[in-house]
Amino acid sequence: MSEMNDSILITVVGSGYVGLVASACFAEIGHRVLCVDNDEAKVEMLNAGRVPIHEEFLPELLERHGGTGRIQFTTDLSQATQASQAIFIAVGTPQSETGNADLSYVDAVACEIARSIRSYKVIVEKSTVPVYTNDWIRRAIERNGVSRSLFDVTSNPEFLREGTAVRDFLHPDRIVLGADSEGAAALLASIYAPLTTGSYYENPNAIPGSRSVADPPPILQTSTKAAEIIKHASNAFLAMKISFINVIANLCESVDADVQHVARGMGLDQRIGGRFLSAGIGYGGSCFPKDVAAFRYVAQQLGIDFNLLSEVEKINERQKQQFFQKVRSALWTLRSKRLGVLGLAFKGGTDDIRESPALEIIRMLLEAGATVKAFDPAAMERAKKELEPGPAMQYADGPYSAADNADALLILTDWADFGRLDLEKLRYTLRYPIIIDGRNLYDPRQMQELGFTYLSVGRPSPHISVEAASTKRWP
Numbered sequence: 001m002s003e004m005n006d007s008i009l010i011t012v013v014g015s016g017y018v019g020l021v022a023s024a025c026f027a028e029i030g031h032r033v034l035c036v037d038n039d040e041a042k043v044e045m046l047n048a049g050r051v052p053i054h055e056e057f058l059p060e061l062l063e064r065h066g067g068t069g070r071i072q073f074t075t076d077l078s079q080a081t082q083a084s085q086a087i088f089i090a091v092g093t094p095q096s097e098t099g100n101a102d103l104s105y106v107d108a109v110a111c112e113i114a115r116s117i118r119s120y121k122v123i124v125e126k127s128t129v130p131v132y133t134n135d136w137i138r139r140a141i142e143r144n145g146v147s148r149s150l151f152d153v154t155s156n157p158e159f160l161r162e163g164t165a166v167r168d169f170l171h172p173d174r175i176v177l178g179a180d181s182e183g184a185a186a187l188l189a190s191i192y193a194p195l196t197t198g199s200y201y202e203n204p205n206a207i208p209g210s211r212s213v214a215d216p217p218p219i220l221q222t223s224t225k226a227a228e229i230i231k232h233a234s235n236a237f238l239a240m241k242i243s244f245i246n247v248i249a250n251l252c253e254s255v256d257a258d259v260q261h262v263a264r265g266m267g268l269d270q271r272i273g274g275r276f277l278s279a280g281i282g283y284g285g286s287c288f289p290k291d292v293a294a295f296r297y298v299a300q301q302l303g304i305d306f307n308l309l310s311e312v313e314k315i316n317e318r319q320k321q322q323f324f325q326k327v328r329s330a331l332w333t334l335r336s337k338r339l340g341v342l343g344l345a346f347k348g349g350t351d352d353i354r355e356s357p358a359l360e361i362i363r364m365l366l367e368a369g370a371t372v373k374a375f376d377p378a379a380m381e382r383a384k385k386e387l388e389p390g391p392a393m394q395y396a397d398g399p400y401s402a403a404d405n406a407d408a409l410l411i412l413t414d415w416a417d418f419g420r421l422d423l424e425k426l427r428y429t430l431r432y433p434i435i436i437d438g439r440n441l442y443d444p445r446q447m448q449e450l451g452f453t454y455l456s457v458g459r460p461s462p463h464i465s466v467e468a469a470s471t472k473r474w475p
């Protein structure tokens with residue numbers, strides 16, 4: 001959207017969450033983008049205008065810039081490398097058995113890029129990777145015979161969250177550029193200039209968000225190693241905040257205090273901050289579990305005691321089991337109980353079920369002999385591949401049909417719609433008016449007034465009233 005004469009030709013390798021969103025957003029701020037993926041079917045799908053992930057504003061941006069050719073999808077990395085000035089690597093870095101990041105995809109891409117370099121390129125690591133990965137990429141490229149003067153390797157970590165990825169990219173808290181050469185840093189800075197100068201936000205068609213021309217995002221230039229650590233440390237810190245509040249929630253529960261009051265009281269201290277202090281059933285998703293494990297492994301390799309991270313992981317595991325126990329103690333036994341479940345995605349606003357605590361809890365319930373009828377607005381197709389539909393595992397077409405004649409309703413994902421249910425309707429749809437909410441979406445007092453036995457996380461809950469639990473369908 002900025003002037004085309006500032007336009008830089010960028011290759012983005014990988015069309016997953018980070019790669020696809022980055023491609024669309026680079027095009028949105030005025031660059032020309034070649035998005036490369038070795039999955040031919042996916043490239044074909046993207047070129048046909050179909051979007052493989054559920055992400056607000058992404059279809060609009062892909063349509064806006066796909067039509068003009070400003071963003072193109074291809075399988076030809078060699079040609080894309082030769083054509084572009086900057087090459088962003090945004091391929092997966094899955095977790096290996098030891099917890100460390102498996103960098104084989106990054107390695108393979110680096111070698112392939114190396115074989116095509118004919119003129120100076122800035123290679124940018126955007127996937128979340130352990131410290132020193134930049135060095136390994138540089139060595140891999142040199143090993144393939146490319147002169148050191150023909151490339152620089154930099155780090156530009158991405159902090160986007162699923163569900164709000166486009167907004168997070170275009171309205172970031174900060175832009176971190178890790179570069180060990182001034183030339184490479186300058187190219188990266190010019191790529192982000194439409195955001196950092198604020199010019200993007202002047203455009204009437206700009207995606208709305210928290211940033212504006214008066215308050216553009218700051219840019220932080222660091223060494224490549226510091227940038228790599230910033231990404232891991234940020235995710236590990238956020239995961240720690242969640243585990244911390246989850247332990248506080250358990251503590252609150254045992255003294256009948258409300259964790260939301262405690263979180264608010266803590267969060268108002270500007271040194272702590274109120275975000276990422278929502279207690280629940282633990283964190284999931286494609287980043288936190290993997291990144292905490294990878295960062296723990298990095299520390300271990302460097303001989304640094306970072307057991308704090310192992311505790312963060314342990315608390316997170318325990319939180320799911322604790323919720324399962326809560327369901328069990330509310331229902332006494334689980335065998336043959338019919339449970340309605342709202343939510344399969346690892347959080348609201350996404351169809352992603354990777355490391356979803358909801359799925360793990362459902363597995364525990366099924367193992368204990370319960371039958372489950374689940375609903376999720378976006379993640380059902382994906383979930384069906386993990387938890388095959390059958391007599392014990394059914395999928396509903398809406399929240400009330402999930403609740404229909406159920407012994408209890410469980411809320412496992414924080415979709416906004418799950419916090420706005422018609423409670424009267426729900427009460428007579430359920431067999432027993434019992435709701436066990438792993439995301440604290442309702443006010444316990446109001447729920448009690450409405451006749452529900454309502455259990456949540458870290459908040460005072462009425463002892464299960466025998467009358468409520470034995471009341472059959474309401475009229």
Ligand code: UDX
Nearest residue numbers: 158159160161162276277278280283284285287346347
């Ligand atoms: C995260 C980081 O936030 C992002 O910066 C990084 O780039 C990728 O990883 P994402 O995985 O999309 O993003 O989700 P996020 O919104 O951070 O939530 C992660 C998990 O923590 C979810 O399961 C969510 O339900 C849980 N969570 C989050 C809580 O349990 N409590 C909170 O207060 C916040």
